[in-house]
Amino acid sequence: MRIMLTSEPAGAGPVPALAAHGIAFSYGREPVLDGVDLAVHAGEFAALAGPNGSGKSTLLRILLGLLTPTSGRVEIFGQAPSDLRERWRVGYVPQRPRIAPDLPATVEEVVAAGRLSKQGWWRRQHAVDRAAIDHAIESVALADQRTKRLSELSGGQQQRALIAKALVAEPRLLILDEPIAGVDVESQRLFRDSLVHLVREHDTAILLVSHELGAVADDLDHVLVLKRSIVFDGPPGDLAATGVSLGVHQEDLPLWLEELR
Amino acid sequence: MIGALTLPGMPWPLPWPFDRSYMQLALVAGVIVGATAPLIGVFLVQKGMSLMGDGIGHVAVAGIGASLLMGTSPTWTALVVAIAAALLIEFLRSRGSATGDLALALVFYGGIAAGVVLASRSATNTNLQPYLFGSILTATANDVWTIVALGAGIAVAMAVAGRALFAVVLDEDSARVSGIPARALNALLAVLTAVTVVAAMRIVGVLLVAALMVLPVATSRMLARSFRGTLVLAVAVGVCSAVLGLVAARQWALAAGGAIVLVAAALFALASIVAGARRAGAQADSILSGPH
Numbered sequence: 001m002r003i004m005l006t007s008e009p010a011g012a013g014p015v016p017a018l019a020a021h022g023i024a025f026s027y028g029r030e031p032v033l034d035g036v037d038l039a040v041h042a043g044e045f046a047a048l049a050g051p052n053g054s055g056k057s058t059l060l061r062i063l064l065g066l067l068t069p070t071s072g073r074v075e076i077f078g079q080a081p082s083d084l085r086e087r088w089r090v091g092y093v094p095q096r097p098r099i100a101p102d103l104p105a106t107v108e109e110v111v112a113a114g115r116l117s118k119q120g121w122w123r124r125q126h127a128v129d130r131a132a133i134d135h136a137i138e139s140v141a142l143a144d145q146r147t148k149r150l151s152e153l154s155g156g157q158q159q160r161a162l163i164a165k166a167l168v169a170e171p172r173l174l175i176l177d178e179p180i181a182g183v184d185v186e187s188q189r190l191f192r193d194s195l196v197h198l199v200r201e202h203d204t205a206i207l208l209v210s211h212e213l214g215a216v217a218d219d220l221d222h223v224l225v226l227k228r229s230i231v232f233d234g235p236p237g238d239l240a241a242t243g244v245s246l247g248v249h250q251e252d253l254p255l256w257l258e259e260l261r
Numbered sequence: 262m263i264g265a266l267t268l269p270g271m272p273w274p275l276p277w278p279f280d281r282s283y284m285q286l287a288l289v290a291g292v293i294v295g296a297t298a299p300l301i302g303v304f305l306v307q308k309g310m311s312l313m314g315d316g317i318g319h320v321a322v323a324g325i326g327a328s329l330l331m332g333t334s335p336t337w338t339a340l341v342v343a344i345a346a347a348l349l350i351e352f353l354r355s356r357g358s359a360t361g362d363l364a365l366a367l368v369f370y371g372g373i374a375a376g377v378v379l380a381s382r383s384a385t386n387t388n389l390q391p392y393l394f395g396s397i398l399t400a401t402a403n404d405v406w407t408i409v410a411l412g413a414g415i416a417v418a419m420a421v422a423g424r425a426l427f428a429v430v431l432d433e434d435s436a437r438v439s440g441i442p443a444r445a446l447n448a449l450l451a452v453l454t455a456v457t458v459v460a461a462m463r464i465v466g467v468l469l470v471a472a473l474m475v476l477p478v479a480t481s482r483m484l485a486r487s488f489r490g491t492l493v494l495a496v497a498v499g500v501c502s503a504v505l506g507l508v509a510a511r512q513w514a515l516a517a518g519g520a521i522v523l524v525a526a527a528l529f530a531l532a533s534i535v536a537g538a539r540r541a542g543a544q545a546d547s548i549l550s551g552p553h
Contacts, residue, residue, distance in 0.1 A: 064438050087440025094432050103307060103431065105488040113428040117439035121425035149486045169439065 015078040016041050017173040017205035018063060023072035025058055032058045035229045036072070040222070042172065043203040045195065047213050050226035059226060060177055060209050064092060076173065088117040091171030095178050096159050101151055107161045108146045111136055114165030136168035141190055156187025163191065167198070173205045174198065180212045188215040195219070268402050278511035286405050287397045287507055287517065293412035294461040294473065295503030295521070299481075299495035300419055301457045302474030304450055306482070307430040313350070313451075314474040316365060317458045318467035320346035320372030325392045325462075326379030335392065336407050336459060343455035346372060351451040355444060395466035395518030398510070404463050411460040415453055422449055427488055464503075465518035473499060476525040483536040498528055 016039040023036040032055045040046045050056050061067035063074055065081025076084050084090070091114075111133050112125065119129045137146050140160035142153075150158055159179060166174060174195075180188055192215050198204040199219075208216065213223075223239055225232035232239055268289065271282040279288050298314075305313050324342030328335040346368055353364045380389050391399070419426075428436045429443045437443045454474075461470045481494035506521030 061434075064434070066434055066437060084440075087438070090438055092435050092438040094435055098432055098434070100307065100430075102482075103488075104482050104485055104491045105427075105431065106486060109427070109488050110431060113424070113431050114435075114439070116425060116428050116441060121428070121441045122421050147486070165435075 014041060016075070017044075017077060018175075018207060019075045020059075020063060021073050021075070023059065023062055023069045023074070025055070025062060025067070025069050031228065033062070033069070033228060036226070038224055038230055038233065040173070040205045040207050042205050043199060044221050045199045045206045045208075045216070045219055046222040046224060047208045047210065047216070047220050048224045048226060049210065049213060054227045056209055056226055057177075060175070063207070064090075064175065088169040089172040091166035091169060091174040093162050093166045093174070093176040093179050095181070096155065096162060099150070099158070099162065103150060105150055106147050107137065107142055107150060107153070107164075108133065110150055110161050111164045111168050114168045118169040132168050132170065136164040139167065139194055140164045154184065154187075155182050156184040159183050160187055160190060163194065167194070170202075171204065173207075175207045175209070177209050178211065179208065180210055180215055192216050192219065266402055268405065278508050283398055283400075284507065284511060286400050286402065288504070290397060290400055290405050290408045290464055291503035291507055291517075291521065292500050293408050294457075294464045295477075295499035295501075296496045297412050297415045298457050298461055298470070298473035299477040299499040300415065300492065301450070301453050302478040303481075303488075303492050303495055304426050304430055305454065306475060306478045308450075310354075311475045312471060313347075313454055314458055315468075315471035316350065316369040317343050317347055317455050318462075318470045319369040321455075321458055321462060321467050322376030322389065322392065323372040323379065324376070325389060326376035326383070329383035329389075330379050336404070336462070339392075339462060340411075340456065340459045342372075343459055344452050347451035347455040348448060351448050355447065391466075392462050393466050393468050394516060395462070395464050395469065397464045397507070397517045400463055408460050408463070411456050415456055415460075418449065418453055422446060423492075426450060465521055469518050469522045472522040472525060473502070476522070476529050477502065480525075480529045480532040483532050498525065502528060 018038075018040040020036055020038045023033055024031070025033040036055075036059060038048075048056060048059070058067065062069050063081075065074065065076075065084075074081055076090060079085075112129075114136075115125070115129050115133055118132075119125060125133075137143055140163055142157060142160055142164065145153060145157060145161075150161060153161065163176075163179065166176075179191065183191065195206055195208075195216065196219050199206055199221075208220075213220065217236060220236050223232065223234065223236050224230050225239070267282045268286065271285055272280065273285055275285060275288075279285055302311075302314070305311060321339040321343045324339030325335050327333075327342065328338035331338070350365055350368060353368075376389065390396075425436070425441050426446055426449075428439075428441055429446050433443050457474065458467065458470045461473060465473055477495045477498035478491070480498050481491045485491040485494045502525035503521050505524045507517055509515055509524065510517035510520045
């Protein structure tokens with residue numbers, strides 16, 4: 001089922017969940033991004049890859065509305081990030097090291113924090129919120145760990161808790177930052193299964209920003225390779241056919257790009 | 262401000278050392294400050310801003326100095342100055358400039374220096390000492406009512422915004438993406454810190470305020486597993502410190518503010534020993550239950 005938005009212009013295709021038009025950004029006089037265009041639609045599983053220093057992190061912050069581009073614009077469900085209502089429609093999984101390692105908080109508390117966007121940050125939890133929290137924790141197979149302190153879990157389990165935190169608000173667009181880095185094989189499999197389930201069954205749009213796409217390479221609809229601008233945009237199979245002549249050094253290549261060659 | 266010397270019905274029928282009205286006023290004020298200071302401190306410690314309370318305490322001295330000069334209420338003048346300084350500090354911090362640290366030092370030391378200079382110009386006999394080191398045993402009913410009002414404000418604010426503040430300390434970017442007003446909540450936390458400092462000023466003094474915001478939190482973080490547990494335990498430790506500190510102050514005629522903070526420090530030391538023993542026990546268990 002595709003979500004049709006009322007703001008959709010007649011005769012055009014569906015409004016993308018996430019779109020960037022001509023994004024440019026520079027730190028001082030150093031250009032980081034130049035003319036970046038991209039679109040991710042509902043029910044689409046996309047990945048954004050690129051060598052170190054390609055501007056991935058900067059683009060991610062711009063897409064999330066945390067950083068204002070020098071020029072160009074971002075649209076989330078057809079609206080500027082700052083104008084977006086129903087913010088729960090956007091889920092974000094940060095890099096795991098961003099979470100303070102000494103934070104005294106249980107898995108359940110961390111996941112419940114993700115529900116605030118849907119329940120209203122000033123409101124108490126209701127039964128529907130508690131049910132969503134239970135479901136999100138179960139969906140990442142952490143039910144036995146729910147009352148454990150986050151810092152007592154393995155890296156992979158912590159990453160799954162952060163994914164549950166993003167999923168608990170039932171987002172329509174999910175953006176993940178390097179979610180597979182340093183994660184064990186079992187967690188990678190669970191991670192892949194839950195993302196594929198979201199895309200196929202719930203028509204969620206996913207943008208995965210990562211170096212390591214091996215675990216999901218077969219499931220991607222769409223790969224974007226960034227090196228200041230988008231240098232490749234298409235299905236993963238086509239990327240292999242290009243011979244990865246992307247002008248990047250061998251050691252900078254994402255692992256999965258080497259596998260595809 | 263002249264008002265009633267006691268709260269309604271005082272002296273209440275409480276056992277020693279809280280059998281006298283002045284001790285009962287001190288008990289009410291101490292319990293409120295012992296509960297609210299760690300409540301705010303939990304968030305400050307998690308944000309790496311343990312010394313924020315100390316800094317705002319320095320600035321509050323400028324408010325006291327100004328009130329002595331102008332003849333205004335020390336508490337309310339200090340509150341206005343402390344809130345203004347807290348918002349300025351939060352603004353400097355949120356800009357994240359490399360000079361932020363120096364800017365904070367300027368605000369803090371400028372504040373205490375201004376307080377000393379202003380107080381020296383005042384014609385009244387009152388000096389800064391009760392505010393620097395606390396003077397809980399001379400607190401009047403009006404002082405205690407003020408502390409009750411400030412404490413109630415903090416409790417209401419935390420009941421409404423506590424969950425969202427947790428989401429902000431967990432990961433500010435995620436919170437902002439999900440529509441939680443992180444900047445406004447950071448400003449709220451700064452204001453609540455200022456309110457706590459002013460409420461605690463008469464109890465432990467501005468120089469020791471930060472200790473009540475930080476020590477009970479350090480204690481509870483070692484023992485609690487959840488954030489909620491950390492909050493509850495920190496409040497319990499803060500209240501215990503206030504009560505035991507007052508008992509010691511009455512028994513041995515000690516300065517109450519210092520006694521309260523020393524009890525908080527002793528509870529921290531005790532918790533370190535318990536946490537250490539617990540870790541050793543867990544290691545022994547894992548060795549015993551390990552593969553044979």
